[in-house]
């Protein structure tokens with residue numbers, strides 16, 4: 001019998017789900033098939049990092065993603081299975097990467113030889129060739145570090161890859177993926193990062209995954225996912241305290257009395273979860289405190305000065321390395337490329353670069369927190385299964401994996417499985433469809 005099975009027996013129970021990102025919504029949808037769920041959301045909308053906003057442009061209204069944007073047909077099987085089950089269409093997207101270094105003036109994009117040498121001087125730069133050799137060498141040796149205990153910084157030093165390869169390729173690429181600063185990335189366990197790169201086909205030159213975005217913006221899946229329990233979602237209801245009793249768990253949200261539930265699913269970030277549980281066990285505290293979150297300042301704008309100088313190198317993800325070491329490196333997502341927006345003006349999302357953006361060209365500002373993975377994260381993640389459900393409180397969230405949508409989905413399905421509930425899809429493999437803009 002599963003842990004939930006032991007306490008639930010055969011009866012219908014009252015379960016509180018806290019948080020409505022992908023993890024909370026899917027956990028609630030699955031649990032609502034057999035139990036009475038009540039969903040608490042601090043914000044005035046559902047979705048968490050699934051946040052598409054409407055922008056009125058001279059080309060007409062646009063729905064632009066500002067948090068979760070892309071997935072692929074290789075490493076998102078459960079998420080794509082879910083989209084298939086809900087009948088939510090996806091479209092093919094383009095994944096490409098550029099780097100602009102202000103100090104050296106180097107810029108390139110990685111999608112073609114022409115893009116690599118769009119700046120012809122790169123042909124004559126020994127450091128540029130050293131970066132290219134480093135990429136080849138790294139791809140050849142990465143698998144041998146799959147069990148390594150080193151941090152990424154130590155690995156790069158040991159393999160003598162801490163020069164141009166790290167500065168102009170690896171760190172920019174990783175910062176774009178994890179929305180994190182290079183200093184934080186060097187503390188990441190090497191094997192965590194290599195497993196991610198390997199899973200995502202990023203160590204292969206050929207046969208890379210096909211990336212996809214949700215037609216109409218990622219919010220298109222929210223209402224279908226929440227349709228069976230939407231009347232039980234409480235918006236503007238930040239939970240401030242969770243406390244266990246002999247016969248259940250008390251949940252207190254701002255402006256309400258404490259309410260008793262048989263169990264609670266915490267689908268917030270790990271640090272938020274830690275703050276809510278008044279009587280956390282040592283084991284819960286040690287897991288939740290091991291994966292801190294870092295705030296990212298996110299701006300939707302139209303200022304193309306954040307892109308590389310040469311339009312030929314403009315890519316889906318664009319990284320800018322500042323001249324001064326005191327300034328933060330920045331990442332700009334080109335939403336026209338990623339979402340296939342057909343407009344004269346380019347719509348861009350930049351992270352941590354507010355000061356550089358022409359205020360006249362700013363459309364919206366947001367702050368999203370992202371998990372920071374260091375050496376403690378692997379041990380903590382390995383223990384989530386032990387602590388989740390051990391005291392009537394379950395945990396899910398993208399932080400239980402690599403920090404992405406598929407991780408949120410898998411973590412919610414693990415909670416559902418603990419309650420003896422399946423993932424609801426007939427087959428997740430049916431979703432790998434080459435169709436463009438058609439329900440999968």
Ligand SMILES: Cc1cc2nc3c(=O)[nH]c(=O)nc-3n(C[C@H](O)[C@H](O)[C@H](O)COP(=O)(O)OP(=O)(O)OC[C@H]3O[C@@H](n4cnc5c(N)ncnc54)[C@H](O)[C@@H]3O)c2cc1C
Pocket residue numbers: 018019020021022023024040041042043046047048049050066067068069070071179237238239240267268269272276296298368369370396397398399403404405406408
């Ligand atoms: C800028 C950016 C771009 C990204 N792009 C991608 C991408 O393209 N692909 C990808 O796979 N991943 C991407 N991600 C990662 C993304 O974080 C995850 O994919 C995923 O959306 C996180 O889901 P979650 O359910 O774990 O958390 P969230 O979506 O953050 O949901 C947590 C929810 O809990 C609520 N909450 C918090 N505290 C309380 C409380 N006390 N009471 C009640 N509710 C509370 C929050 O309001 C929120 O709604 C991106 C992240 C960022 C920041």
